[in-house]
Amino acid sequence: DTEVTQTPKHLVMGMTNKKSLKCEQHMGHRAMYWYKQKAKKPPELMFVYSYEKLSINESVPSRFSPECPNSSLLNLHLHALQPEDSALYLCASSQVIIGQGYTGELFFGEGSRLTVL
Amino acid sequence: AQSVTQLDSHVSVSEGTPVLLRCNYSSSYSPSLFWYVQHPNKGLQLLLKYTSAATLVKGINGFEAEFKKSETSFHLTKPSAHMSDAAEYFCSAADRGSTLGRLYFGRGTQLTVWP
Numbered sequence: 001d002t003e004v005t006q007t008p009k010h011l012v013m014g015m016t017n018k019k020s021l022k023c024e025q026h027m028g029h030r031a032m033y034w035y036k037q038k039a040k041k042p043p044e045l046m047f048v049y050s051y052e053k054l055s056i057n058e059s060v061p062s063r064f065s066p067e068c069p070n071s072s073l074l075n076l077h078l079h080a081l082q083p084e085d086s087a088l089y090l091c092a093s094s095q096v097i098i099g100q101g102y103t104g105e106l107f108f109g110e111g112s113r114l115t116v117l
Numbered sequence: 118a119q120s121v122t123q124l125d126s127h128v129s130v131s132e133g134t135p136v137l138l139r140c141n142y143s144s145s146y147s148p149s150l151f152w153y154v155q156h157p158n159k160g161l162q163l164l165l166k167y168t169s170a171a172t173l174v175k176g177i178n179g180f181e182a183e184f185k186k187s188e189t190s191f192h193l194t195k196p197s198a199h200m201s202d203a204a205e206y207f208c209s210a211a212d213r214g215s216t217l218g219r220l221y222f223g224r225g226t227q228l229t230v231w232p
Contacts, residue, residue, distance in 0.1 A: 004160075042207055042222035043161070056219065090160055104149040104168070104211030106220055108160035 003027055004109035006091050012115045015081060021112045023074040023091030032074040033106065034066060035090040043090055049074060050096060081116045088113050119144045119210040123223035131231045136195040138226045140208030143189060148210040150191045151220075152182055155205045164206075167191060178202070203230045 004025045013019050023032065031050050035043035048056035049068040063085075065077040074091055092106040120143040130136055142148055149168045153161040165176025172184040182193045191208060208223040 006160075040205075040225070040227075042225050045219065048219070088158075092161075104220060105151065105163060105166055106161075108153075108162070110160040111158075113158070 004091055004093055004107050006089075006109035006112050008112060009110065010113045010115075012117065013078065013081065014117050015083075017081075018077070018079045020078065021076040021089055021091075021114070023076075023109055024072055025093040025107070026072055027093060027107065028071075028095075029093035029107070030071060030096045031094045032068060033092040033094070034074070034076050035092065037088045037090055037111070047076075078114075081114075083116050086114055086116045119148055119212060119221040121208050121210050121221050121223040123206075123208050123226050125226050126224065127227045127229070129229040129231065130198045132200055133197050136193070136198045136202065136228065138193040138206050138208075138228065140191045140193065140223055141189050142191060142208075142210045144210065144212070148212065150182075150184060151209045151211070152176065152180070152191075152193050153207045153209060155207065155225075157204075161207065164193070198228075198230045200230050200232065203228055 007022045011019060033048050034046040036046055037043045045058050046060045047066045052068045052071060063080045067075040088111040090111045091109045094106050122141045124139040128138060151166045152164040154164050155161045164180050165174045165182055167174050167184045175181045180193055180195050182191050184191050206226045206228055210221045
């Protein structure tokens with residue numbers, strides 16, 4: 001059982017649609033992540049939030065817009081996506097220890113499977 | 118920055134035989150190292166982690182890994198494979214105490230277990 005919850009599990013959208021992926025964790029972690037994973041490939045980092053502030057954007061196209069409303073929630077807003085954006089989108093969280101930095105251990109959700117038609 | 122190399126893209130074993138999944142890392146810093154497992158259409162689950170304590174690390178489901186600094190390796194082993202072990206396995210590394218929160222993944226190793 002995962003302690004990082006992602007919704008929806010599956011999403012099909014057209015290229016003109018606007019949709020959002022949601023992620024929630026209640027472990028008190030102050031770092032949250034979005035990863036994109038294509039079939040048979042490792043996850044690719046998209047965004048990192050630390051203490052609700054965006055700390056890493058891996059040059060992700062602006063059609064992906066992250067949002068961290070509070071320390072437990074992470075959203076990924078999707079607009080005008082392309083078929084090549086179809087993938088498994090994984091949310092993760094990790095601890096950040098004051099004075100020591102990130103622990104490196106990530107807790108992943110089960111992902112949202114996105115299909116863009 | 119870290120670099121992680123998983124030496125085998127695919128490993129096949131018979132049920133009940135040992136499993137060895139190989140991982141090498143490359144870094145000028147002391148890394149934290151992790152093995153994750155991913156079953157089909159699921160997220161990644163942490164199997165075990167090395168963060169500078171004991172070099173032999175025991176994880177869940179009977180897996181263990183040994184950190185060998187001289188060989189820059191962190192190979193994953195299990196004495197006896199089970200059908201439920203069939204999955205994708207990712208080795209990953211992070212700079213210990215990193216302020217960036219970046220995790221570096223290997224390409225993955227697909228483990229097949231034959232009955």
